[in-house]
Amino acid sequence: MLRLNQIHKVFNEGTLDEKVALEDINLTLDPGDFVTVIGSNGAGKSTLMNMISGVLTPDVGDVFIDEKQITSLPEYKRSKLIGRVFQDPMAGTAPSMTIQENLALAYNRNRRRTLMKGVTKKLKSTFQEALETLHLGLEDRLSAKVGMLSGGERQALSLLMATFTEPKMLLLDEHTAALDPARAALITRLTGEIVDRTHLTTLMVTHNMQQALDLGNRLIMMDSGKIILEVEGEDKQNLTIEALLHEFQRIKGAKMNNDRALLG
Amino acid sequence: MGSAMFGAVESGIIYAIMALGVYLSFRILDFPDLTVDGSFVTGAAIAAILIVNGTNPFFATLLAIGAGFLAGCVTGLLHTKGKINPLLAGILMMIALYSINLRIMGRSNVPLLNEESIFTKLETLFEATGIDAFFNNVASSIGLSNLTSTWSILISMLLVTALIKILTDLFLRTQIGLALRATGDNKRMIRSFSANTDQFTILGLGLSNALVALAGALIAQYSSFADVGMGIGMIIIGLASVIIGEAIFGTRTIAVTTFAVVGGAIVYRIVVSLALRVDFLETGDMKLITAVIVIAALVLPQLIDGQKERNRKKRKRLQQELKLREMKDGGEEYASTKSNSQSI
Numbered sequence: 001m002l003r004l005n006q007i008h009k010v011f012n013e014g015t016l017d018e019k020v021a022l023e024d025i026n027l028t029l030d031p032g033d034f035v036t037v038i039g040s041n042g043a044g045k046s047t048l049m050n051m052i053s054g055v056l057t058p059d060v061g062d063v064f065i066d067e068k069q070i071t072s073l074p075e076y077k078r079s080k081l082i083g084r085v086f087q088d089p090m091a092g093t094a095p096s097m098t099i100q101e102n103l104a105l106a107y108n109r110n111r112r113r114t115l116m117k118g119v120t121k122k123l124k125s126t127f128q129e130a131l132e133t134l135h136l137g138l139e140d141r142l143s144a145k146v147g148m149l150s151g152g153e154r155q156a157l158s159l160l161m162a163t164f165t166e167p168k169m170l171l172l173d174e175h176t177a178a179l180d181p182a183r184a185a186l187i188t189r190l191t192g193e194i195v196d197r198t199h200l201t202t203l204m205v206t207h208n209m210q211q212a213l214d215l216g217n218r219l220i221m222m223d224s225g226k227i228i229l230e231v232e233g234e235d236k237q238n239l240t241i242e243a244l245l246h247e248f249q250r251i252k253g254a255k256m257n258n259d260r261a262l263l264g
Numbered sequence: 265m266g267s268a269m270f271g272a273v274e275s276g277i278i279y280a281i282m283a284l285g286v287y288l289s290f291r292i293l294d295f296p297d298l299t300v301d302g303s304f305v306t307g308a309a310i311a312a313i314l315i316v317n318g319t320n321p322f323f324a325t326l327l328a329i330g331a332g333f334l335a336g337c338v339t340g341l342l343h344t345k346g347k348i349n350p351l352l353a354g355i356l357m358m359i360a361l362y363s364i365n366l367r368i369m370g371r372s373n374v375p376l377l378n379e380e381s382i383f384t385k386l387e388t389l390f391e392a393t394g395i396d397a398f399f400n401n402v403a404s405s406i407g408l409s410n411l412t413s414t415w416s417i418l419i420s421m422l423l424v425t426a427l428i429k430i431l432t433d434l435f436l437r438t439q440i441g442l443a444l445r446a447t448g449d450n451k452r453m454i455r456s457f458s459a460n461t462d463q464f465t466i467l468g469l470g471l472s473n474a475l476v477a478l479a480g481a482l483i484a485q486y487s488s489f490a491d492v493g494m495g496i497g498m499i500i501i502g503l504a505s506v507i508i509g510e511a512i513f514g515t516r517t518i519a520v521t522t523f524a525v526v527g528g529a530i531v532y533r534i535v536v537s538l539a540l541r542v543d544f545l546e547t548g549d550m551k552l553i554t555a556v557i558v559i560a561a562l563v564l565p566q567l568i569d570g571q572k573e574r575n576r577k578k579r580k581r582l583q584q585e586l587k588l589r590e591m592k593d594g595g596e597e598y599a600s601t602k603s604n605s606q607s608i
Contacts, residue, residue, distance in 0.1 A: 053456070079458040092456070094449040097442070105437070105446050109457045113439040161457075 002029040005063035021047040036212040039222035054078040083162035085175040092158030095147030106161035152183030172204040276533030283529040284504030285475030293448040298354030302361025303497035307477025313491035332477020340466030381485035390416035505529035
């Protein structure tokens with residue numbers, strides 16, 4: 001489904017601020033894979049997401065979706081294939097437009113936009129059915145402006161919109177990080193439900209270790225632009241936060257010892 | 265007085281088309297587009313020079329619309345492909361158009377006094393069909409006589425502006441229109457739904473300036489001249505119309521807002537014509553009056569809201585005080601009855 005081949009990315013190369021964001025990233029996602037990505041700030045998680053969505057292009061390496069090379073395809077063309085939910089609940093919806101208009105925008109993701117009416121009667125009932133799956137009562141507020149919704153409601157709507165046309169891939173970039181614990185739990189539950197139902201190939205960045213363990217069938221840990229740990233299947237199911245932290249320290253420690261040996 | 269008001273409403277309805285254009289760029293695309301000062305004159309210049317050279321005025325007006333569309337697209341290209349800040353892109357286009365407009369006209373002023381324009385054609389039509397006579401009778405029956413020599417301008421422009429308003433409303437509800445609005449509202453979001461925001465910005469600015477150029481072409485025919493300086497401050501007049509209209513009529517839906525913009529343009533013209541009747545003000549003070557009107561339209565709503573908020577808080581405090589006093593009184597009564605019962 002998704003294949004990243006030897007991706008390298010350096011920011012501000014040749015200056016004092018030079019930062020290696022990604023170094024030799026190789027990652028393959030099979031159809032239906034749900035991969036959670038963890039790692040400290042600056043580990044390269046967001047850069048990885050931006051490489052896939054097309055906000056950034058790699059210095060070296062290639063991105064494939066369904067074995068089609070999309071490395072230099074502009075962001076807006078890639079979004080036909082990739083649904084995204086951002087960390088900021090304000091980022092995924094158009095606040096001055098109504099719920100139904102926002103859904104119509106999502107609905108037209110992989111259609112040619114024409115001078116036909118954006119929100120038709122038929123679409124309205126489709127939208128209502130889709131909104132019912134969120135259990136937030138949004139189906140009765142189709143013509144409410146999205147700016148009036150709470151952060152949690154907006155994020156739930158963003159999630160629905162991102163998955164509405166069943167793209168090839170779903171990218172979730174810390175999409176529960178800006179919500180209170182109750183709303184975060186709701187969005188986490190909805191994410192699980194939607195991915196289960198649609199079997200979307202999903203990549204989710206999170207800072208919440210428990211969430212990374214609860215969701216998905218694979219887990220990868222990143223540090224300093226590299227993937228340092230990959231766990232999948234049964235191993236992932238049996239994984240605990242303690243074991244994860246322990247593993248992280250073991251790998252980091254080993255690396256530091258190596259560095260020390262080199263310097264010494 | 266009556267005929268001055270009539271004239272103000274007439275020109276207000278034509279300027280409303282320009283205001284709708286400014287609404288598209290300023291509000292829908294969130295792009296303060298100063299191209300307007302230039303594209304308004306471009307519309308006027310093209311219509312004027314073609315009419316002087318014997319072109320059919322309707323066809324000349326159509327070409328003016330096309331030129332305005334192109335001018336807007338260039339501003340859009342400067343901003344999206346050239347990555348130039350929106351204000352600067354508009355200013356650059358505005359001064360570029362100044363020279364282009366001079367080239368189009370060949371001189372700084374083209375009079376249209378004895379030329380066949382859209383309005384002379386309509387006037388003849390209205391006279392011939394007796395529509396004018398009908399409206400004059402209606403007007404004089406309610407005590408208004410000698411308002412105007414012809415009703416053709418008011419009625420035809422009312423129809424044209426209403427048609428453009430309705431088309432704008434419909435367009436903004438199409439799939440393309442929705443994407444255009446989302447481009448102004450949240451670029452990042454609509455890009456993630458596979459819309460090319462650059463394309464929609466260019467399209468939106470094109471449409472906006474097409475309307476502005478149409479207004480320019482009509483104003484040139486209405487006032488029987490095109491002048492290279494007639495666009496100065498046009499963007500502010502457009503903004504004034506949008507802001508005044510929104511303040512008076514509200515922005516509940518798109519249809520209400522476009523109605524507000526048209527209304528705002530007419531109200532603006534009426535206010536200006538009233539202001540010009542004040543003895544110590546001269547025609548040259550127009551721009552100053554405009555600036556004052558816009559500032560008032562921006563500041564007054566804030567002052568009113570502030571006052572409302574203060575009144576609300578005052579009421580709330582009073583209620584709270586009353587409640588406290590009642591509780592205290594009740595408490596004292598309770599205490600006094602208690603002490604009475606004890607004494608017994």
